[in-house]
Amino acid sequence: xxxxxxxxxxxxxxxxxxxxGEQTGLYVLTNKLGSEITITNxxxxxxxxxxxxxxxxxTDIVLGHSSIEEYLTSEEPYFGAVCGRTANRIACGKFTLGxxxxxxxxxxxxxxxxxxxxxxxxxxxxxxxxSENSIELHYLSVDGEEGFPGNLDVYVTxxxxxxxxxxxxxxxxxxxxxxxxxxxxSYFNLSGExxxxxxxxxxxxxxxxxxxxxxxxxxxxxxxPVKDTPMDFTTPRTIGERINDDFEQLRxxxxxxxxxxxxxxxxxxxxxxxxxxxxxxxxxxxxFTTEPGVQVYTGNWMTGGFSAKKxxxxxxxxxxxxETQHFPDSINKPEYPSxxxxxxxxxxxxxxxxxxx
Numbered sequence: 001x002x003x004x005x006x007x008x009x010x011x012x013x014x015x016x017x018x019x020x021g022e023q024t025g026l027y028v029l030t031n032k033l034g035s036e037i038t039i040t041n042x043x044x045x046x047x048x049x050x051x052x053x054x055x056x057x058x059t060d061i062v063l064g065h066s067s068i069e070e071y072l073t074s075e076e077p078y079f080g081a082v083c084g085r086t087a088n089r090i091a092c093g094k095f096t097l098g099x100x101x102x103x104x105x106x107x108x109x110x111x112x113x114x115x116x117x118x119x120x121x122x123x124x125x126x127x128x129x130x131s132e133n134s135i136e137l138h139y140l141s142v143d144g145e146e147g148f149p150g151n152l153d154v155y156v157t158x159x160x161x162x163x164x165x166x167x168x169x170x171x172x173x174x175x176x177x178x179x180x181x182x183x184x185x186s187y188f189n190l191s192g193e194x195x196x197x198x199x200x201x202x203x204x205x206x207x208x209x210x211x212x213x214x215x216x217x218x219x220x221x222x223x224x225p226v227k228d229t230p231m232d233f234t235t236p237r238t239i240g241e242r243i244n245d246d247f248e249q250l251r252x253x254x255x256x257x258x259x260x261x262x263x264x265x266x267x268x269x270x271x272x273x274x275x276x277x278x279x280x281x282x283x284x285x286x287x288f289t290t291e292p293g294v295q296v297y298t299g300n301w302m303t304g305g306f307s308a309k310k311x312x313x314x315x316x317x318x319x320x321x322x323e324t325q326h327f328p329d330s331i332n333k334p335e336y337p338s339x340x341x342x343x344x345x346x347x348x349x350x351x352x353x354x355x356x357x
Contacts (some may be wrong), residue, residue, distance in 0.1 A: 008034045008048035008060045009257055009310060014067035015040050015047075022124035029133050032162045035355070042068055043121040044082035046186050048193075048309070051355040052165060054282030061283060063187040066309050067267065068165050070243055071209040075306055076314070078185040081121030082156055082170075083114040085141060086339065087183040087326040088259075088295060091218045095331040097149065097177055097340070102148040109216045114185075116146035117247050120154070121185070134159040143176065150176030152341075165354035172347040179339045181326040183291075187299060187319035190278035190285060194312030198298065198320045199240020203272035203301050205233040205294070207260035211327060215252050218329050223261045231258065233274065239298060239320060254300035255317060259293040259327050267292070267337065270350055273324065282357040289324035289351040292337045295353050324351040 003013035006028050015026035024042040035058070036050040047065070050058040054073035064079045065071050071079070093104040093112035104112040114121065125137040134157060141152040152174045159167040170182050189195045210231045211219035226232040230250060243255050250256070264271055273287035273294050287294070297320070304315035331335040341347050 001237065006048065007058060008038060008040050008050050009067060010038055010048060013345070014069075015042075019068075019124050022126075024124055025127075027127070027130055027135050029135060029158070029160045031160045031164065033164055035160060035164055037158065037160050037166060039135055040068065040071075040123045041127055041137055042071060043081040044125045044139070045071065045082075045121070046184065048204045049166065049186070051283060054357040059192045059281055059283065059353050060085055060309070061190050061192060062189055063189065063193045063314055064309055070308070076187070076301060078114060078121050080184070080186045082182060083185050083323075084120035084154065084180065084182045084333075085146065085152065085330065086112075086113050086179055086181040086327045087114055087323065089113050091216055091329045091332055097179070097331075102147055102149065111216055111218060118146065120182075125156075128155070133161070146357060148178055150174040150178035152178055154182070156182075163354070164356065165352050166256065170347065170349040172341065173296065173345070174341050175343055177340060177342050179331050180341045181330065181339045182349060183295070183323040183325040184351065185256040185321055185323055187314075187321055188276070188285065188335075189319045190276060190283040191280040193309060193319075194314075195280070196315055196318050197240070198317060199238060199243065200279055201239050201320065202236050202277045202279065203233050203239050203274065204236040205296070206263050206272045207258050207274070207294070208234060208263055209261040211261065211293075212249055213252060213258065213328075217253065217257060219259065219327065219332055219333070221335065226260075231260075232317045243298065243317075255298040257295070257297045259295050259325075261293055262289070262291070262301065264292065273322065276320065276322070284356050286354045286356070287322055287324070287352065288350050288354070291324040291326060291351065293325060293327050295321065295323040295325060295328075297323065322353075
């Protein structure tokens with residue numbers, strides 16, 4: 001791999017390293033409109049995403065780092081990563097499958113988060129295929145890894161389409177009954193990474209309900225209507241308009257960090273999630289997914305305590321995540337859509353972020 005700069009100013013050589021006996025690198029995808037996405041196979045992470053603003057200037061709209069070294073020591077280990085085997089939280093790090101109890105690492109208060117101590121965000125994925133505008137990555141998560149049963153083959157394909165959409169496809173198979181909940185954890189700032197606050201972004205979500213949680217971010221169970229609460233984005237509102245309201249759910253999360261239950265006609269329907277727009281750049285991001293929910297997280301725990309791409313700092317609420325996924329703690333909540341994957345079944349999931357001005 002040549003030591004070259006991407007349009008986003010990243011040096012490919014800064015991503016070349018041997019980790020766990022595997023080689024990491026930076027992969028640059030472009031489309032016919034000149035947009036660019038860079039991906040590293042360390043954690044299957046989206047490192048940069050350049051799309052045109054209202055004046056045609058390419059703008060990098062995802063937070064991230066300039067080198068593998070920075071990712072390895074980051075306060076934010078999930079920037080742009082695929083999270084798994086189970087994204088989000090499992091209460092007390094425990095679940096039962098059949099008649100067997102499984103114990104996971106407790107790495108977020110009393111709960112297990114994003115696959116444990118070394119989730120899919122912190123492993124080296126194999127590059128299966130790469131073309132001008134698409135990359136397919138594969139990871140074999142072995143039986144017992146992070147406490148999960150079964151050898152799990154996971155594939156993720158990122159495609160930058162010629163109508164300026166980022167398409168993410170997931171596929172997985174297992175040789176034993178296991179649990180799986182995958183998401184991409186990109187931190188977006190549509191005003192450009194390094195912009196200090198996403199409160200001015202206008203958001204609309206195709207979600208009439210959300211999952212209230214306890215103080216440790218585990219949902220109680222039943223969804224509640226968003227109507228007459230600060231969780232209501234069924235009509236366009238700025239993210240910052242009610243983020244500091246005296247509302248228990250916002251106090252628990254220091255802002256938004258909640259699963260919104262997407263309005264679906266049927267299970268696994270590929271449907272509209274919503275739209276987010278920056279008034280500064282005019283960049284609009286429309287979202288679609290087959291997943292039942294989207295976790296909206298407004299970067300409430302970021303500190304700005306480190307220097308990232310282009311020396312930028314990322315203070316609290318300088319990004320918003322739209323993590324399309326199954327619901328948190330689903331394995332312990334039989335009423336939720338199932339995260340169980342059995343031998344002979346194929347897990348498929350698709351999420352799209354489409355950009356325009």
